[in-house]
Amino acid sequence: MKSHFLDDETITDNAIHIPAIGLDLKVYIEPTATQGRATLIETYDAPGFGPPIHRHENETEVFHVLQGRYLFEVNGERKVVQAGETLTALVGTTHRFVNIDDETSRMLVLISPGFDATCFFSQLRDVMADGIPDPVTLARLGAKWHIEFLGPPLKVEQ
Template sequence: MTFQLSTTRADNSRIEIPAIGLELRVCMEPATSGNQLSMIETCNAPGFGPPFHKHAETEVFYVLEGRYLFEVDGKRFVANVGDTITVPGGIPHGFVNLDDRPSRQLVLIVPGLDAKAFFTELGDVMKMGRPDAALQSAFAAKWGVDFLGPPLRRP
């Protein structure tokens, strides 16, 4: 894998998706690694996480702050600060922020994904809350994501 010089400032523009309590910053665009790797920093509001889903890309989550409940391939477990979770491509997964304050993760995506375009479009699809089935299906087909169910809930 060949990398190019790249810098991202901490004040880089953030993408917000209030419907799923997500704020994120793209830390590394896929072009930096010849489309082999992307990196994002996510901030999840208390009690929020993505819809249960799967996709071809592998994700590596590193918990920077807070506590999450993950479900990966039918197994549930809690991830704390400093924990790393690797979810191979094609495996159903989801997570929810267990804390009463925002929690943060650093996420590596392999191969690289245009996270800026993906999450900007997801925000547009979800700007009015949960989208209708046709809109969600069109987004899923374009990006190769299977939405398998609602987000996890805090116990």
């Protein structure tokens, strides 16, 4: 799968690409810049893609949609979130989302406290190099980062 970014070399040069989950990601603010209080990333999600359902032991995530539409599921409740809207997944909540738009959707994700997103997503890319890994491999990575992977990504409902 090719990158979902437009032809902006400054973005693609610094992006983390994870084709197995249709994700291109850019880290804008590392936790070192906020004394560990927050991290800011931007995601570009291909239509029909999103992460497996998971829960963070330490972090709250605030999702602000910049472009497109997503279907989120937080603690079993589903909600469509579109450009200009924000949704929060508090620490410990189960959550996942899927891009329900016909084109790439984008969002900013504020993670608090800060989280080494560059390292985590690089490792996730490596374990997903051949597609979604077996649950044991994903659980091993998650344990290292205090993230519990609980099941598959959301699918676009027909």
